[in-house]
Amino acid sequence: xxxxxxxxxxxxxxxxxxxxxxxxxxxxxxxxxxxxxxxxxxxxxxxxxxxxxxxxxxxxxxxxxxxxxxxxxxxxxxxxxxxxxxxxxxxxxxxxxxxxxxxxxxxxxxxxxxxxxxxxxxxxxxxxxxxxxxxxxxxxxxxxxxxxxxxxxxxxxxxxxxxxxxxxxxxxxxxxxxxxxxxxxxxxxxxxxxxxxxxxxxxxxxxxxxxxxxxxxxxxxxxxxxxxxxxxxxxxxx
Ligand code: TMP
Numbered sequence: 001x002x003x004x005x006x007x008x009x010x011x012x013x014x015x016x017x018x019x020x021x022x023x024x025x026x027x028x029x030x031x032x033x034x035x036x037x038x039x040x041x042x043x044x045x046x047x048x049x050x051x052x053x054x055x056x057x058x059x060x061x062x063x064x065x066x067x068x069x070x071x072x073x074x075x076x077x078x079x080x081x082x083x084x085x086x087x088x089x090x091x092x093x094x095x096x097x098x099x100x101x102x103x104x105x106x107x108x109x110x111x112x113x114x115x116x117x118x119x120x121x122x123x124x125x126x127x128x129x130x131x132x133x134x135x136x137x138x139x140x141x142x143x144x145x146x147x148x149x150x151x152x153x154x155x156x157x158x159x160x161x162x163x164x165x166x167x168x169x170x171x172x173x174x175x176x177x178x179x180x181x182x183x184x185x186x187x188x189x190x191x192x193x194x195x196x197x198x199x200x201x202x203x204x205x206x207x208x209x210x211x212x213x214x215x216x217x218x219x220x221x222x223x224x225x226x227x228x229x230x231x232x233x234x235x236x237x238x
Contacts (some may be wrong), residue, residue, distance in 0.1 A: 001025065001080055011037060011140035012050070012197060023095065026051070028077045032197065034216040036128055041215050041218075043223035048076040049230050054193035055079055056233060057165065058214065061190065066162045068156065068190040069181060084181025084191050088123035088142055089132070092114050093159045094175035097227055098200050099213075110207065116159050118152060123179075150188045151180055166201060171210060174200035198232055 003016035003025050016025040018069040028047030033040055051073070058070040071080040094101055097111040122132040122140070137143050143151070155178065163173045176199040179192035192198075196211040203210060209217075210225040 001074070003027070003078075008045070010085075013047070020081070023071060024081050024083045025074065026079045026081055026193075026195075028079075032212065032215050032222075034212070036125060039216070039223070045225075046223070046226060049226050050193060050195040050197060051077045051079055053195050053230050053233065056237070057162070057191070057194045060165055061158060061161050061214045062235070064157070066157050066161065066190060067187065069183075081191070082183055084183050084189060086123075086179055086181040086191060087147065087151070087188070089137060089151070089179075090121040090123055090129060091155050091180060092119050092121065092175060093117065093155050093178075094119075095159070095163065095176040096172065096200075096202075098174050116156065118155055147188060154178070154180060154188065154190060158194075162194070162199070165233075167204070169229075169236045170204045171232070172202045172204050172207075174202055175199070186231065196229055201229060 001018045001020065001023060004019065005017045006014055007017050007024065008015040012029055012031055014027045014029065016027065020023055028051040030042040030044055030046040032042055032046065055070060055073045055151055058068045061070055061124060069081040069084050072080060073079050094117045095113060097107040098109045101107065102109045119131040120132050120137060123129060134148050138145065158178055162176065166173045176194065178194065180188050181191040182188055199211055200213060201210040202208065209219060210229050214220065214222045
């Protein structure tokens with residue numbers, strides 16, 4: 001399968017069409033952005049790590065019965081995926097207070113929750129991805145009630161699986177964002193990527209941040225922690 005036309009260029013990857021209308025190719029870039037693209041950075045090899053890590057995690061999730069868009073890793077930074085209509089919601093699950101939750105509600109970062117939380121942001125760069133609730137998503141016609149149920153089920157299932165996957169390598173899953181899409185036969189599947197760009201990952205012993213917050217907050221060791229997480233996963237699941 002080869003890349004034909006550039007369909008979309010996002011902040012961290014390019015999406016190409018292929019000769020099969022139901023399949024696309026992701027090409028991960030080395031770029032990182034934060035604050036809706038205002039802050040820019042990169043490190044060499046980031047795209048390769050995120051591509052391989054996302055695929056590795058998606059395979060583990062598939063083994064646990066979670067359907068994803070993944071078809072086949074084509075190279076270190078390219079993956080063949082099912083073409084899906086992305087539902088314009090960022091689906092965020094939290095286990096421990098951090099980031100915008102801590103800021104919005106004045107809760108100290110690191111405060112654990114008795115139960116995971118689920119929230120949505122409306123994916124719209126012009127509006128700055130505002131927080132949105134179920135009834136507003138229904139009013140905008142983005143989703144149906146059945147879609148919302150399916151999305152919540154996927155989000156909590158991914159949380160249970162990811163918590164376990166990362167716990168095995170000494171990492172606490174603080175929170176994460178996923179995206180979901182509809183395949184040509186109408187099934188809602190996990191799409192986009194799961195990587196240190198889209199999760200907060202803290203070392204279980206020291207609480208050291210092992211994710212994109214190192215870039216967002218200028219903490220240094222941005223590249224090093226991505227290599228660290230990928231090395232831990234590869235070593236443990238060999
Ligand atoms: P937040 O605390 O800034 O709302 O972020 C919650 C989670 O979502 C965190 O793991 C980082 C991730 N995230 C993204 O993947 N993309 C984004 O654009 C934002 C704002 C957060």
